[in-house]
Structures are given as C-alpha cells and as structure tokens.
Amino acid sequence: MAKIVVLGAGVMGTALCVPAADNGHKVLLVGTPLDQDIVVTMRRPGGIHPKLDAAPPAGVEAIRFDELRSEHLANADIIVVGVSSPGIGWVTDILNRVMTEACPIAFVTKGLESAGSAVSTYAQTLPSRIPLMSAFIGIGGPCIARELANRLPTACIYACEDISVAEQLAAIMQTDYYRLSVTTDVTGVEACAALKNFYAIGVSAMQTRYPDQRRADGQSKNPTAAVFTQATLEMARLCERLGGQTTTAFGLAGLGDLHVTVGGGRNSRLGQGLGTGRTVVEMLSSELFGETVEGVDTARVLANMALEKQHTDEGPLAYFPLASAIMDAVLQQKRFSLDFSNLIVQ
Template sequence: MAKIVVLGAGVMGTALCVPASENGHTVLLVGTPLDQNIVATLRQPGGVHPKLDDPLSANVEAISFDALRSDHLGNADFIVAGVSSPGIEWVTDMLNRLMAAPCPVAFVTKGLDARGATVSTYAQALPPRIPMMSAFVAIGGPCIARELANRLPTASIYACRDISVAERFAKIMETDYYRLSVTTDDTGIEACAALKNFFAIGVSAMQTRYPDPRRANSQSKNPTAAAFTQATLEMARLCERLGGQSATAFGLAGLGDLHVTVGGGRNSRLGHGLGTGRTVLDVLSRELLGETVEGVDTARVLATMPLDEPLTKGDATGYFPLASAIMDAVLEHKPFALDFSSLVVR
C-alpha cells in the first residue's frame, strides 16, 4: 500500500483522501496555517470537515502544519498540494524546508504564474523552484469536492510529462466512482484549470443577461450555449499560447470543468451579477466580499498577454471576443458587454 501526504485540509484536499483511503492507502492530511480549526475538528472522534458530510476513514490522520516533519515526506509515495493559488508560496516553502528525498508532487491548485512579462502555468513555473520534486503531476477535470467525497461518479484527468508517473498515481487513486484518465500535457491541464474559472464568469453572465421569465430560474439557454462554445474555443487558443495542447481544452480539463464551474461557485456568482448590469467592484464588495474569485486573479495575469491580434482570413487564433469582454469588466470596471450581433462562434 502507498503513503500519500496531502498538504492543505481545504475541501478538495480532504475530499481526495476519500478514494485514496478507500483503496487501503495511508493518508496524512496536513492543515495549512488557515486550517487549524478544521484539523482540530478532524482529530476529534467522528469529526467531520465543515464542508463535507461524513467522517474520514481511520487510515487518514490529520495533523497541523507545525507537526509536519521531514520524515513524514521522506517515506511518502506521493505528495498532493491541495491548496488554492494563494497557498502556493506556503507549499513551496514547506516542501523546500522539509523534503529530504525526491518525490512526485500532484497539484490541484488552479492559477497562472506571472513573473514580469512572462506568463506560465504552475507545471512550467514550479519544478525549478522545488528541486526535490521528482515529477510534477497536474490534477484537472470537473470535480466538485463534496460530490467526490460522497462517492458520486466523477471523472478527472492526471497529467505528467513522465506518463508512467501519472499512470502510477491514477492506479493508486482510481475507484469504481472516481474514474481517471492520464496525459503528458501537464501544461495544458494547468492552463485549462485556471482559464475555466476566468471563462465561467463570461458564460454565467449570459445566463442572466438575457432572462427568460417563463423559466423557474429565469435563465435562458441559447445565449449560454453559444458563449460556452466560444469560451471553449478561446480556452483552446490560450492553452496553446501558454505551451499546452489545444485539444486539451475540449476534454475533461477544459469544457468538462467549465461546465461544472458555470453550474455554481464564486466565478459563476460574479458572472450572474455582471449579467444584470452590475460591475465587478459592486459584486465583490457585497455578496462576494472577502471571497477569493480565482477568475478575477486569472484576468489580471492574462492582462500581460496580447489578445488583440488581428483575425486573418481562415485563422481564428486571434479572435477573443469573450475574453476581451471579461477583461474589460474585471480590469476596466466596465459593464459586461459581449456584442452578440458580431459574435462568430469559431
């Protein structure tokens, strides 16, 4: 049996403990400095994560970050970074201080890395910063943590440039309800993981911009479908520019994850507000006050990438109407405005 160390006791890091432990593996769940109350709850008999429904199995041990030792990582088969993008620096510091032996590290973190004028994915940026990480594994695809923890059918994709590492980790984690694909396109998986949050803002805005009063939720379907398709196409173009494969955007990590994100969450809620004519500042200062909306962070990083390349005949690679509309709303504080009359979905 394998030993897995999960850094971050947030909802996704904790949910991944469920299939791993169910397969008989030993899991050490390490809370970040922000997870102290969660760890204290999980260490109580029958303690349940505040965002999940059931206790973890007996072969999952939860500890606080200050109890983590070098030998915990030294005998791990895989380490999982289960933090959001603001926690990447913490993970990097912990690994560099405590890793004494090479080990693959898998990331559920969604975000892009901007260093000056260079934009890269975590698959490109993190390996040079973590010398003892023997392989970078990207985890992508449509996965709501609570549903995975409740063993609802879930399909995800693991990526590593060394496909044998991705296959080995998938074999450890896969169950009859958690189905896993593998690929070598770690850059593409990481790009889509960040971009789907960004594009979910624009797609969700279309749900409320054209209300249908005859529907129970007042959300029209045709405008959303058109924007969803356009989002997938633009995601593929940006994925390729970032060094990934455009085809990745048309699979689980792209359109699959975009579908789940549009269905609910903070990016979707921001989009719904924009669709009614409100500004980003208004929504973020009210119902999303104090929340991390990762699509907004992604927009700020994308601002360093030119999206205004002219569209040449037969070439759609410079056509980003939806991305441009989202960028204007997020960065220029303008009302969300996608000119549907000029939209060419291609």
C-alpha cells in the first residue's frame, strides 16, 4: 500500500484520489485556501464533492491546508499537485515549508512561464524551486475530472525523465478504467498540457463562426476539423521549440487532450464566444467573469516567443496562423479572425 498526498481539493485533485483509493492506497487530500467549503462538505458522512457529483471513496482523508504538518508528508510515496496555474506559488511555498524529506512530485497543473524572451514549462522551472522534489512527473492527456471520479474509461500519460519513476507511479494509479502510458518526454507533455488550452480557444471558435442551421447542433464540421488539424501541427512545432518532441503532440498529451478540451470547459466557452464576434474582454466580463481561463494566460506567455513567418516562392506565409489569430484576439482585443488561406494543408 502506497501513501499518496494530493494538494488541491478541486475537481482534478479530488478525482485522482478515486483510482488511488480503489487500488487500496492511503490517500490524504489537502485543500487549498480556496477549498475550505469543499473540505467541510466532504468530511460529512456521504459528503459529495459539489462539482464532481461523487463522494470520495473510503480511504481518502480530507484536511484543510492549515492542518497540514510535516508528519503528513513523512514517508509519502508520491505527492500529487492538483491546483490551477495561479496556485503554483502557493504550492511551492507550502511544500518548501512542510517537506522534510525528498519525494517525487506529480503535477496536473498546466501552464508555461516566461523570463524575458525565454519560455519554459513547469518541468524546466519547478525542480530548482522545490529542492526536496526528487523527481518531476507531468500528468497529461484527455481527462475530464468528473468522468474519472465516476470511473468512466480514461487514458492518460505520465512523464518523467527517469522512466522508472513514471512507471512506478503508473503502477500505483492504474486501474481497469484509468489506463496509463509513460514517456520520458516530460517537457513535451507539459508543453502540450498548456498549449492545448490555448489552441482549444481557436478550434472552438470554429464551432460558432460557421453555423449550419440544418444540423441539430447548428454547427458546421469541416472548419472545426481543419482548424483542429492546424492546431495539432502548430502544437508539434511549438512543443519542439520548447524542448519537447514533436511526436508528443500527436498522442494523448496533444491531440487527445485538445479534443476533450474543445468538447467543453472554460477555454472552449471563450472560443465559442469569439466565434460569434464577441471579444475576449466581453466574454471575461460576462459569462466567464471570475473564471481562470488558462489559454488566455498561455497566450500572454507565448507573446514572448517570436512566431516568425515562413517564406515560400509565393511570398510570406504565417508559420503559426492559428496561434497568431488567437493572440491577436487575446492581446490586442481584436475580434477573432482566421484566414483559411494561411492554413498549412498536408
């Protein structure tokens, strides 16, 4: 039996407790300062997580962040970080304060960081900020937390530079419904985890930009398919520029996760709003007010990268036309517009 500590009682952190507990492991779920009410609810007999429609299984103990002590982390086999990107600073502070022995740490947090013109993944920046982290593990792939919490079939990928560490965690977590693969391309998995939120904005815009009233859902399909393919190609190129492998973008961490993100969530809702001609500011001040839309933060970080143009015999061609269109909408508050003649058709 392994000892697992999960930081973050939001939807994904809590959902990951389910396969861990189903495998008979001891799981401690630690809420963030934003999770106080959730922890109180889950401590009640039969307490259901308000956003998962499921109660944590037996074997999961939930505590508040201010109850966390060094002894809670002692002899832990793995620490799992399940907070959103704005919570990374809090996680770094609390781990450096409470950890007393080395331990591998797995992250479902998605984001990129910039220093000047350099853009990096958490796999490249966090190890130096948490000295007692013995290994960084990135968790990627298509995973809707509510579905995992309700034990619907899910496939994800665990990444670590030391493949044996990824394999050990996968062995702890894998069930008949939670299927896992492993890779050493931790930078690629982390890059795709952030980039798919960004690209989901542009792909989702196609769902409303070209309506088809003869369909039950009112959506034409060709534009979305074309831009989904474009997004995957651009993800592969950006993944390589960030230090990962292009092939990672064509697997679970890339196109797989992009597919499920386009299917719903905050980035998808923003994109659908942009497809109707609204601006980012209009969406963030109305339907998405107070929401963390990770793709918007990623756009701001990508602004530090030079998304150059490719020159062909016919003249300049945007090398990242979809990324450029999304960034214009986010950073310059333009109405979303994508010139299909710039798409890279293969």
